Amino acid sequence: MKYKSLLISDLDETLQNAHKPLSKKQARVIEGILEKGTLLSIISGASVKSLYARVVSKINPIFFKSIVFYANNGGVCFQACEDLSFRYIYDHSTEFKNYKTDILEIVSDYFIKKGMGEIEFAEGRAALEGVVCIEDKESQITIVLKGNVDVASNGKEI
Numbered sequence: 001m002k003y004k005s006l007l008i009s010d011l012d013e014t015l016q017n018a019h020k021p022l023s024k025k026q027a028r029v030i031e032g033i034l035e036k037g038t039l040l041s042i043i044s045g046a047s048v049k050s051l052y053a054r055v056v057s058k059i060n061p062i063f064f065k066s067i068v069f070y071a072n073n074g075g076v077c078f079q080a081c082e083d084l085s086f087r088y089i090y091d092h093s094t095e096f097k098n099y100k101t102d103i104l105e106i107v108s109d110y111f112i113k114k115g116m117g118e119i120e121f122a123e124g125r126a127a128l129e130g131v132v133c134i135e136d137k138e139s140q141i142t143i144v145l146k147g148n149v150d151v152a153s154n155g156k157e158i
Helices: 024-035 048-054 061-066 093-113
Strands: 005-010 038-043 067-071 076-080 086-091 120-122 125-128 132-136 141-145
Touching (some): 024 061, 038 061, 048 076, 061 076
Parallel strands (some): 005 038
Antiparallel strands (some): 067 076, 076 086, 120 125, 125 132
16 A cells, blocks of 8 residues: 555554553544555554554554554564454564663662662562662663662762
């Protein structure tokens, strides 16, 4: 199919409400855009499973050929097929997972060496009370320093 336009969009808080499935109205609007010859690229930090549940399952399968999904912050690129299977264009998420443990160990060791204490890891989240929060998602690790913390000065408030 020859497309007239390309629309690239984030998912959460752009095409739909954060972490919620598309509403019927949102799905119809997207389908209307696709009917006019638009190639849609949806980019999200969400997993393939989450994109399926929140978007793919809400769109009429005849439009799947006009949508390219980028899940896991671009770590996976796929298209849904009319039979509801997936055609992966690429999947780099396994490469990233090989580095996760090393990254988390390095961050944890740094905080211990700086005398800030040991980071507690549990169910994809880690925290050093009042100082840092680490969230281990499928394709990214988010490290958030809480408050006005200067890591170079052993976690003292600045």
